[in-house]
Amino acid sequence: MKKYKVSDSDLVSLYINGNEEAFKELLIRHKNRVFTTIHLIVKDRYLAEDLLQETFIKAVTTIKSGRYNDEGKFLPWILRIGHNLAIDTFRRSKRYPTVLMEDGSNLFENLEFAEPTIEDRQVMNDSVNKLKHHIQELPDSQKQVLIMRSYLDMSFKEIADETGVSINTALGRMRYALINLKKKMQENSLAYDKNNYPR
Amino acid sequence: MTKTITRDDVLKYIYKETSKEDTIDIEKQLAMNSSLMDFYNQSIETIKRIQALQLEPSDNFNEKILDYSGSLKFEHIS
Numbered sequence: 001m002k003k004y005k006v007s008d009s010d011l012v013s014l015y016i017n018g019n020e021e022a023f024k025e026l027l028i029r030h031k032n033r034v035f036t037t038i039h040l041i042v043k044d045r046y047l048a049e050d051l052l053q054e055t056f057i058k059a060v061t062t063i064k065s066g067r068y069n070d071e072g073k074f075l076p077w078i079l080r081i082g083h084n085l086a087i088d089t090f091r092r093s094k095r096y097p098t099v100l101m102e103d104g105s106n107l108f109e110n111l112e113f114a115e116p117t118i119e120d121r122q123v124m125n126d127s128v129n130k131l132k133h134h135i136q137e138l139p140d141s142q143k144q145v146l147i148m149r150s151y152l153d154m155s156f157k158e159i160a161d162e163t164g165v166s167i168n169t170a171l172g173r174m175r176y177a178l179i180n181l182k183k184k185m186q187e188n189s190l191a192y193d194k195n196n197y198p199r
Numbered sequence: 200m201t202k203t204i205t206r207d208d209v210l211k212y213i214y215k216e217t218s219k220e221d222t223i224d225i226e227k228q229l230a231m232n233s234s235l236m237d238f239y240n241q242s243i244e245t246i247k248r249i250q251a252l253q254l255e256p257s258d259n260f261n262e263k264i265l266d267y268s269g270s271l272k273f274e275h276i277s
Contacts, residue, residue: 016273023268027261036254049256056264064273131252150249155216171207178210178245185245 004029008074015063027056030075034082037151040143041086042093043136051089055082079152134184142177145170204228206238213242 006025014022034055039048059078062068135143144163148154154162160170204225211217212225229236 018273020265020269024261024265027264031260032253032255035256036252039254048254049260052256052260053263057267060264060268060271064268064271066274128252128254131248132254135249135252146249149214150246156211156214157216168207171210175206175210178242181249182241182245185248 012063012068012074016068023060026074030078031056033075033151034079037079037147038082038086040132040135040147040151041083041090047089048086051082051085054085058085076153083147083152130188131181131185134181137184138177138180142173142180145173146177149174204232204235206235209235209239210242213239213246 008026008029011022011026015026031052035048035052038051038055039045042048042051055078058081135146138146145159148159148162149156156167156170156174160167163170165173202224208217208221208225209229212222217225229239
């Protein structure tokens with residue numbers, strides 16, 4: 001994690017004492033990390049932004065009402081709020097009925113794959129967005145461990161406790177997530193080479 | 200006797216979740232086992248890319264939250 005001159009803990013103390021600039025600094029420091037975590041889970045930029053807003057509003061309300069008590073660990077605390085909101089939303093969205101094709105796949109996923117918009121094409125050309133897309137497309141169980149370990153900074157023991165599996169299962173899921181991502185990134189670079197050097 | 204090191208042990212090593220003793224064992228075996236070393240290098244490369252991934256909300260996001268914060272009074276100050 002990045003080291004700053006003024007710690008998060010000091011900024012929270014300043015904020016609690018009425019310094020709004022201190023909160024601005026916390027916001028600037030951490031909004032991208034929280035946004036990335038949420039976006040990777042819900043897969044929709046606008047929804048992610050709504051949830052990010054809800055996350056920071058919850059944080060402000062908790063701190064201003066004097067209920068904040070996180071032993072100086074602001075980032076893990078706010079990441080946890082964002083992560084939980086995203087997971088709740090993701091679970092709710094999974095309850096909506098989906099239209100299935102004969103092969104059992106989701107109609108809308110097929111449409112998206114068959115007919116990418118101009119914007120989709122532009123977005124997919126960007127390597128950052130490709131990585132984002134690959135993470136989002138991982139099986140849920142692998143994505144969950146990857147996000148918890150990489151962005152929420154939870155140990156494999158904490159992840160195992162949180163998700164109700166053994167440490168070995170959590171480790172196995174992380175290993176498969178990394179292997180799958182590596183494979184997808186290699187496939188991408190091969191596709192790029194073929195497009196640039198057609199036979 | 201040196202115990203057998205698995206890829207999962209290497210993952211724990213990458214994330215600094217191994218004991219001192221296990222760390223020494225893993226480093227020894229990484230030096231001798233090219234397949235484990237490949238896994239280590241590839242994992243490190245992928246993890247670096249994942250951790251460098253930064254998505255940004257829209258430009259007016261700060262303003263919305265700061266406005267909200269400014270409009271809300273601290274309960275203990277008033």
